[in-house]
Amino acid sequence: MTDSELIIALVNRNENAFKYLVEKYQGMVYNACFHQLRNMEDAEDIAQEVFVEAYLSISGFRGESKISTWLYRVAINKSKNLVRKNKWQMLVQRLEKFMPGDKQVKIDLEDPSAQDHMEGMEKTEDQKILWNAINSLPENQRIAFTLNKYEELAYQEIAEIMQTSLSAVESLIHRAKLNLQKKLVSHFN
Amino acid sequence: MSCLLLKHHLIDFIEHKLPQEKQLKLQDHLANCRSCQELCHRFSGVYNSLDEYPLPEPSAYFYSKIVTKLEDQSANEYVLPVKFLRLLKPVAAGLFLVTGITVSLLFREVVNSGSLVASPNTTIDASAWANEFYLDNNEETMVDLLLNNEN
Numbered sequence: 001m002t003d004s005e006l007i008i009a010l011v012n013r014n015e016n017a018f019k020y021l022v023e024k025y026q027g028m029v030y031n032a033c034f035h036q037l038r039n040m041e042d043a044e045d046i047a048q049e050v051f052v053e054a055y056l057s058i059s060g061f062r063g064e065s066k067i068s069t070w071l072y073r074v075a076i077n078k079s080k081n082l083v084r085k086n087k088w089q090m091l092v093q094r095l096e097k098f099m100p101g102d103k104q105v106k107i108d109l110e111d112p113s114a115q116d117h118m119e120g121m122e123k124t125e126d127q128k129i130l131w132n133a134i135n136s137l138p139e140n141q142r143i144a145f146t147l148n149k150y151e152e153l154a155y156q157e158i159a160e161i162m163q164t165s166l167s168a169v170e171s172l173i174h175r176a177k178l179n180l181q182k183k184l185v186s187h188f189n
Numbered sequence: 190m191s192c193l194l195l196k197h198h199l200i201d202f203i204e205h206k207l208p209q210e211k212q213l214k215l216q217d218h219l220a221n222c223r224s225c226q227e228l229c230h231r232f233s234g235v236y237n238s239l240d241e242y243p244l245p246e247p248s249a250y251f252y253s254k255i256v257t258k259l260e261d262q263s264a265n266e267y268v269l270p271v272k273f274l275r276l277l278k279p280v281a282a283g284l285f286l287v288t289g290i291t292v293s294l295l296f297r298e299v300v301n302s303g304s305l306v307a308s309p310n311t312t313i314d315a316s317a318w319a320n321e322f323y324l325d326n327n328e329e330t331m332v333d334l335l336l337n338n339e340n
């Protein structure tokens with residue numbers, strides 16, 4: 001089934017077509033969410049939300065990009081929102097530590113060791129170091145870098161997903177690599 | 190100098206993404222520099238650690254959970270009109286008021302312009318009006334009698 005055949009069937013609310021869409025892209029969407037969220041439960045929940053949105057808004061899909069690109073875009077945006085929400089909650093939790101009677105007053109949002117991003121997974125020390133280094137990257141650098149390294153997407157597709165220019169993606173990935181090098185090398189020293 | 194260059198291009202070097210000339214230059218350096226060998230070994234171990242990790246898979250209930258979410262979503266759509274109706278309450282009250290005022294103004298205008306007065310071609314049965322609002326002859330007589338008796 002081609003993308004355009006699939007879209008027509010989805011617009012007509014064909015249940016089999018929707019099932020086909022989910023089966024074809026669930027791994028891709030789930031992995032993309034997982035690489036952004038580093039939490040299996042959140043990744044599954046957000047990946048499901050991606051397909052719910054796909055079902056509800058398929059009539060608005062103009063077919064200017066591939067279905068996979070569109071799904072990636074929804075996945076990245078939804079994951080981004082959850083990361084922001086989690087960061088906000090974390091900030092509130094940490095601020096609560098300032099409440100009288102609590103001796104823990106250290107606030108360090110960038111302290112990666114304080115967070116377990118790979119909940120539900122066994123991980124080596126090396127993987128923890130890398131996860132935390134990636135997590136400390138600025139949002140757009142992190143997204144562009146993970147899409148390139150883990151989803152193995154070309155810069156042009158990343159530009160379409162992030163709705164930015166090719167040169168902006170090149171620059172984001174270049175800066176992400178420099179930052180990662182700096183963080184990892186300083187970790188070894 | 191080459192040690193610094195390698196540190197600056199570590200990821201591209203590991204991924205073989207440097208221009209060939211630079212890549213070869215750093216490879217030569219690496220062959221002779223113990224500290225860069227160690228750094229490169231350690232760095233690539235960490236950098237590639239996630240590639241070796243088996244990715245988790247979505248659960249077996251992935252599709253059925255999406256269907257449940259869609260059902261919840263459509264159930265919520267029935268709640269929406271109720272919410273909207275609540276919002277529309279003041280609007281409806283306003284509309285009702287405006288309609289009332291407009292109708293009364295129109296009615297007054299119609300009365301004032303005399304359009305309710307019978308045109309020459311229309312005959313109004315006066316006795317019918319009288320029958321509605323006044324006593325008939327028998328009733329009048331009865332009333333007269335009563336009044337006179339009282340006097």
Ligand SMILES: [Zn+2]
Binds near residue numbers: 195224
């Ligand atoms: Zn060296």
